[in-house]
Amino acid sequence: MAAPRVPAAPRGGADVWAGLFWLAVSLGVVWAGRDLGIGEVAAPGSGFLLFWAGLMMSGFSLAILWTAVTAGGPGLAALWAGARWQKVVLTVASLAAYAALLDRLGFLLATIPLMLVLLRGIDPVRWRIALPVAALSTVGLWWVLKRLLLIQLPAGAFGIG
Amino acid sequence: MESLANVALGFEAALQPVNLLACFVGVFIGTLVGVLPGIGPVSAMSLLLPITLTGSPATGIIMMAGIYYGSMYGGSTTSILVNIPGEAASVVTCLDGHQMAKQGRAGPALGIAALGSFVAGTFALVALMLVAPTLAGWAVAFGPADYFSLMVLALTVLTFLTQGSMPKALLMAGVGAVLGLIGLDSITAQPRLTFDRLELYDGIGLVPVVMGLFGIAEILHNLERPLARDIVQARLTQLWPGRADWKASAGPMARGTLLGFFLGILPGGGAVIASFASYALEKRLSPHPERFGRGAIEGVAGPEAANNAAAGGAFIPLMTLGIPPNVVMALLLGAFVIHGLQPGPLLMTQNPALFWAIIVSMYLGNIMLLVLNLPLVGLWAQLLRVPYNVLFPLIVLLSIVGVYCSSNNVFDVYVMIGFGILGYLMRKTGYEPAPLVLAFVLGPLLENNLRKALILSQGDLSTFVSRPISAVCLAFAALLLIAPLLPSLRRKRDAVALDESA
Secondary structure, three states: OOOOOOOOOOOOHHHHHHHHHHHHHHHHHHHHHHHHOOEOOOOEOOOHHHHHHHHHHHHHHHHHHHHHHHHOOOOHHHHOOOOOHHHHHHHHHHHHHHHHHHHHHOHHHHHHHHHHHHHHHOOOOOHHHHHHHHHHHHHHHHHHHHHHOOOOOOOOOOOOO | OHHHHHHHHHHHHHOOHHHHHHHHHHHHHHHHHHHOOOOOHHHHHHHHHHHHOOOOHHHHHHHHHHHHHHHHHHHHHHHHHHOOOOOHHHHHHHHHHHHHHHOOOHHHHHHHHHHHHHHHHHHHHHHHHHHHHHHHHHHOOOOHHHHHHHHHHHHHHHHHHEOOOHHHHHHHHHHHHHHHOOEEOOOOOOEEOOOOOHHHOOOOOHHHHHHHHHHHHHHHHHHOOOOOOOOOOOOOOOOOOOHHHHHHHHHHHHHHHHHHHHHHHOOOOOHHHHHHHHHHHHHHHOOOHHHOOOOOOHHHHHHHHHHHHHHHHOHHHHHHHOOOOOHHHHHHHHHHHHOOOOOOOOHHHHOHHHHHHHHHHHHHHHHHHHHHHOOOHHHHHHHOOOOHHHHHHHHHHHHHHHHHHHHOOHHHHHHHHHHHHHHHHHHHHOOOHHHHHHHHHHHHHHHHHHHHHHHHOOOOOOHHHHOHHHHHHHHHHHHHHHHHHOHHHHHHHHHHOEOOOO
16 A cells, blocks of 8 residues: 655745745836836836846746745745744844834933843843943943034933933 | 155045044954954944044045954954954954964964965055056046946856855845835936835935844844854964964965955955955965865965955955945945045045045054054953853944934834844845845946936947947856856856855
């Protein structure tokens, strides 16, 4: 009796998804170029280069997709195997939260907590090192930029900084 | 006589206290950046770009240039002592430099790296002084079609030499060019890809793009796995190489200098390629190639000389043609443009004091680097003991501040985070950021010259092949595009393909 057929693993999963993403972007660029006006060869319009660049990008995306499908490659999950992806997510989330709060809280009040999160939350540094590093680096940089170089930094709703 | 008068003019400007200080700060930060793994010259230069805006154009550009060639010097320290290259051009120095350190010869390895760098850097500057005026004279005759084809060649060479798949590198160049076109059309003032966001009408800033793709992406990548460091703990004594070391290094140093200088001039080339090419050349020429990788001083002297000579040579296309041959020079072009200057053939005649001040300051910077690198190497080695979990939040902080200061707008911080995530995912899936950044800078110039060439020729496409310079550039670019399809040439490309992103 023949062994039951095992469905083949998806080939080149990561490259297929990346190729599809870039193909969609490329087609978007082609569309945007056409929308802006390609013009004529003697009088190229605003969308001339966008249109042709988009077409070339589509070609390269299709080549990447073709290679991914025919030659295979690692799946998406394999790219993060054994990686500490949680640290990456935490860092990105902290940075996004920081950007959202920077104008509201001001440079000093937003930056010290960010530094503490990065120092303590990723690969924990002892508090007796984390606290002075976070405070001194932020205040030191603020002083150099604001007082020495006269560069404007956000003071936030509380006017601190 | 005119050259001497120009050099005197350059000395007069470069020796002004503020410019000397800028040069010192630049080479000091550059060495620091080169020493510390996880932050490369591209990140450091974009970080400090906003700060250089507070001074005169000469002061700002002198500091930026100092960071670049300073990092080339500093990068060798980490390669030799820790086996982690501080920047990409020092990757090859790890092979023999770290082996020498393990054998108790860290001092001569660091010494020959610093001295080789000095000799090569000095040669490159003298050659730059001699070659630049002649090349700038020729460049005045370049038309839009020539400039367009030269930029196509620069992008093609870079994509050819980039690690991994060529379609991916070409795609990244396309993405970079498109991103560079965001904002108002320079001819019709029509908004392009702005999505009705006012912040995008001036285009995306170079600083957030570079900080995201190189700085933040590098940090996210490093956080995935703990960085292992194999620091050589032995005390550093006897930095000056002995007679036998000098004898063994003189030839590789001279060959590395010449090779590096010419590879640095080529569009798309750079310090990384030069260091690998020099290593391969020395190994091939050596009567004992088996010693390479086991602590051969020739394997340190040649590549270190080559990467510094290339760093000097790379200024030639930027200063004479206004075309950056690599990402670092693209950033420097950004600095010129922000200061309201356009590097190119006319810079030397319209602003000779600035041009020659930059050149002379590079020479002074080389002397400062020698002073910094030899006596302070112990201090740099101590810096390597700062743990990465303390270092990376500081790099993040500097990145945020650098990006915010470049525009005084939180929008750019979001752009940096976005490009950080994109850069991280690009690394994961094998897409190199270097072609994207170079095309991002060249995109608007490329479009402008293409449209001018087509309008001037009334739509006659043969203008690109009837002009000799343009025809040669396009033919060479076409050859490089076809090359990966031929198995023998593909193997050669794989052998020289490099990661320029660090």
